[in-house]
Amino acid sequence: AYLLPLAAPWPLLGLIGVMGEFTLRLVAVGGIAAHLIRTIPPTRFTAALRAMRVPEAFTVSGAVMLRFVPTIVAEARAVRDAMRLRGLGGVTGMLRHPLLSVEYFTVPLIASSLRSAEDLSASALLRGLGSQPWPTTMHPPRFGRADAVAVLAVALLTTATLWWRYTR
Known part of the structure; x- marks a missing residue:
């Protein structure tokens, strides 16, 4: 490019x-x-972020997103299937009435997403996601050989990119 x-x-x-x-x-x-x-399971992701001393605002939002994105994808598939059953979906319906098709898809998706978000936030509160004392982890994350190799690869790629960019 x-x-x-x-x-x-x-x-x-x-x-x-x-x-x-x-x-x-x-x-x-x-x-x-x-x-x-x-x-990555959300509990392991949260434990890793807490072990790295990442601020809680990022930890909580990352854990919520890991749980919320698959829910949204499932809800979008359900809404799309419901639209097809009613004869509203498909390429021809989108081409004939694009604004109505977006409306018929977006409104139910937003409603179901709000319900799912409420359930997920209640679940997160019950699990103690926003609590002050840090919960203990069953498998504490550790920095291993694979992590060292990944850090080395990123460092080499960054060095090569900067060298290529500034020596032209």
Whole structure:
């Protein structure tokens, strides 16, 4: 994406290159977030953040998001299936009435998300998520060999990126 505007004299190709650069960054961050959501249980994630002494505002919001995102995805699928059963969904319905389709999808999704958010916040309070004394963890997180390799890889990639960027 950096080199395309320099290589192509047409502004349209430069625009496509810049859009590709930002899309690639968002896809990378989204992939990391999806991997985090699918592989790390929220209790372990919270314990790791507390062990790193991350402020509680970030710890609580991260734990809530890890629990809330899969719920939203499930609710969106349920709303989409309900729209299809009523004959409101599909590509042709979206093309014929795009604003109505967005409204028919968004309003039930917001209502079900609010109900789910209430349930999740009640569950978080019962688990002691906002309590002052830190709860004990059954498996305390430790810095291991895999973590050291990951830190080394990130350091090497950062060094290579900075070297490439400032030596051109």
